[in-house]
Amino acid sequence: MGDQLSRDISALKDARKTKDVILMGELWDETTSVKHHKKKIILVLSAMRHFAEQLKKDGWRVDYQKLDDKGAARSFTALVKRAVKDHKPDTLVVTEPSEKRVLLEVEALEKVLSIPVEIRADERFVASHETFDAWAKRRKQMRMEYFYREMRRKTGLLMEEDKPAGGAWNYDKENRKPASTDLFMPAPKRFKPDAMTNDVIDLVKDKFADHFGDPEPFHFAVTRKDARQALDHFVEEALPRFGDFQDAMLTGERFLYHSVLSAYINIGLLYPLEVCQRAENAYLSGEAPINAVEGFIRQIIGWREYVRGHYWRGGEDYVRQNYFENSRKLPAFYWSGDTDMACIRETVTQTREDAYAHHIQRLMVTGLFAMLAGIDPYDVHEWYLIVYFDAFEWVEAPNVIGMSQYADGGALGSKPYAASGAYINRMSDYCKNCRYAVTKKTEEGACPFNALYWDFLVRNEDKLKGNPRLSQMYRTWAKMDKATKLSYRARARALLGKLDAGERI
Structure with missing residues (x-):
């Protein structure tokens, strides 16, 4: 499949060049399951074609369907049925799909085929489904930090015998520095499209013209060769300062010290452990400090593995969870960037042009505003799935439903990531270029995040007041005088009224 572009994928572990056929197909049902960003479709289809060509050069028999082939199958089922008819195999072998929707389709194949279907585990992850479930059952409350420590012990990454390297499991407190414009910013490794990629670009511009994003x-x-170059470039040029500034945001600096490797890992061009081991070697050789390397590795064997476990335990209705019962529709500026809020304008514009924004832009700008404004979390989930080049439902949905929107009521994280404009001002320079004043609270021209923050807490007091991590904020609210409280609520009502009316904010 399009996110299984690894030579060592479990489906190919015992494959034989002399007898077996590798089936791959570009499918309309997958490219349009949501209206994916044009760059994401280009990435996946071009990577698929390059992977198929490499397999052929290595002597494999590959049955490959292009999206615009005459009579092209639209679905996995139609593709496999035709291939079984053509090749008459004894068995169909497939690595477990990463998304529930696709797994249901694959599990139903045996009923429509005349041959057995063998679904194998995806061994690219450190924690199998069984491993995660066993860990989860031992805990009253699941928290990523404790799961992450088990993954460190299991992999041996950044471990000194049974102790964490440097004496601490987590160096997050060192990784919250705001960035300044005088820093040297290394750009991610860029690659010039070859003829095959240019063919895909032309295809996407023709067939998906109404999809979001710039192609x-x-x-x-x-x-894989180029993805490995991108990994080397990140480790050598950006990793040493990644930790310090991983939460920072700067106008015009879209990548800062981030790796931009997530999509390559998610589609199989890079293996998670090889990426972590490459980073660990930089620490061991003195090329990168412990806070940078630990923070980077935690994102992969900690958070990435943790959200996958949650996704598969979440049930078929996971993406429909709505703890706060939010029903407001996603504002049009999430697509256009047409807003006076500089932070959202910057993030959405970047997203449209690059199919990328880093984790704090996603969590503490677009995600934060959506939660504070009471946007339906399913709409937010679908937007993230559409707009980012690394978004596959297994990793995107828990990050949005669980972490960003707290729509699962705390199953994934211990508190909602709610904040006022002060956080954005502390971690970015966006507020300097904004029509709204972050220092104003409720008057005209005040940062919308300020009033919406308190309104969110008050609206959801019955659900959140018992959360120990929010108790200080509710005490602060209780001490405010009545006039200030009324002013915050009135400002929030005015802003939300503008949202509902489709007026510019």
């Missing part, structure tokens, strides 16, 4: 310039890696 060009396209500069992502689409082969």
